[in-house]
Amino acid sequence: MKQFTNITTLIFDFGGVLINLDLARCIQNFRDLGVKNFENHLSNVGQKGFFLQFEKGEISVEQFRKEIRSLAQIPLTDTQIDKAWCSFLCDIPIEKLEILSKLKEKFRLLLLSNTNRMHIETIGMEEFSKSGKTIFDFFDKCYFSYEMGMAKPDAEIFEAVLADAGVAANECLFLDDGHKNIETANKLGIQTYLVEMNEDLSFLLEPETWK
Numbered sequence: 001m002k003q004f005t006n007i008t009t010l011i012f013d014f015g016g017v018l019i020n021l022d023l024a025r026c027i028q029n030f031r032d033l034g035v036k037n038f039e040n041h042l043s044n045v046g047q048k049g050f051f052l053q054f055e056k057g058e059i060s061v062e063q064f065r066k067e068i069r070s071l072a073q074i075p076l077t078d079t080q081i082d083k084a085w086c087s088f089l090c091d092i093p094i095e096k097l098e099i100l101s102k103l104k105e106k107f108r109l110l111l112l113s114n115t116n117r118m119h120i121e122t123i124g125m126e127e128f129s130k131s132g133k134t135i136f137d138f139f140d141k142c143y144f145s146y147e148m149g150m151a152k153p154d155a156e157i158f159e160a161v162l163a164d165a166g167v168a169a170n171e172c173l174f175l176d177d178g179h180k181n182i183e184t185a186n187k188l189g190i191q192t193y194l195v196e197m198n199e200d201l202s203f204l205l206e207p208e209t210w211k
Contacts (some may be wrong), residue, residue, distance in 0.1 A: 004191050005211040008171040010103060010204075011161065012139075013152075014113035014120075016177035017195045018100075019092045019127055026088035033080055035072045042088075054116045057146035061118055082118060089123040097131045099201055100138045111135070111142040112161055112174075114151045120144060141165065153180040158188050175201075 015021050023042065030038040041051055050067040053059045059067070065081050103109060115124070128135040135142060143161050145151040150160065162169055169189035176182055177195045185192050195201070203209055 002193065003209060003211050004173050004193075006171060007107065007173045007191065007210060009108045009110060009165065009167050009173070011110045011112050011172055011174040011190075012100075013174075013176040013178070013181070013195070014111060014115060014124065015089070016197065017175055017201075018096055019124065020090040020198065021088060022090050023088065026084065029084040029087050030068075030072075033072060033076055033084055034074045035068065038071070041071070052151065055114050055145045056151050057117075057149055064116070064118070082122075085118060086123050089119055089127075092127040092130075094131065096201060097128070097133075097138065099204060102205055104138065104140075108165070108167075109139045110161065110165060111139045112152070112157070113143070114145040116146050120146075152176070152178065153184040155184050155188060158185055158190065162188075162190075 012018060027039045027042065041049055050059060050064065054064045065076075065078060068081050068085075069076050100109065113120070125135060128138060141164075143157075143164075145157065148157060148160060150157040152158075158174075162172070170191065173191045173193060174182070174185045175193045175195050176185070177197070179194065182192045182194050
């Protein structure tokens with residue numbers, strides 16, 4: 001088991017680390033709406049084009065829907081687009097919420113996510129609330145790409161988080177499912193852990209994980 005040294009702060013990614021993702025379902029739902037080759041624009045670990053613009057807050061929800069309609073080249077309602085887009089996100093296992101609650105007793109917890117307003121303010125918030133709490137009960141602070149105007153794996157977003165949190169890089173453990181994000185964090189001196197799909201994170205509660 002990997003061990004981590006002198007950690008004061010845990011920085012969690014959201015999609016693929018805490019909340020389960022279903023890219024195939026999202027792609028199929030858009031195909032069903034008539035959006036062809038949707039898989040060319042979307043991935044689990046990094047977006048491009050107007051999807052990236054949406055995650056960086058450079059375009060509004062309305063503009064995002066307009067771009068989807070342009071891809072589809074057929075009339076689609078807001079509800080059809082929103083439902084298909086939000087089907088990318090599934091659930092947060094209750095066990096992970098319990099782990100976060102226990103970790104918060106010992107560490108400062110931060111959330112750093114490439115996400116967009118539609119995802120986090122609908123499915124994201126709902127999944128955290130099923131425990132009777134809000135997302136802000138689990139984390140000392142949340143950093144969302146669409147609010148910050150920057151996104152992983154660019155170094156600037158990590159540097160902004162470290163500066164805002166007032167924490168040294170080597171005191172942080174960053175957990176993410178994206179190799180490029182992990183590589184950037186490593187270069188900045190942040191301790192890291194690459195999370196595999198559906199991985200059990202209970203090892204974070206074991207005393208031997210921490211030096």
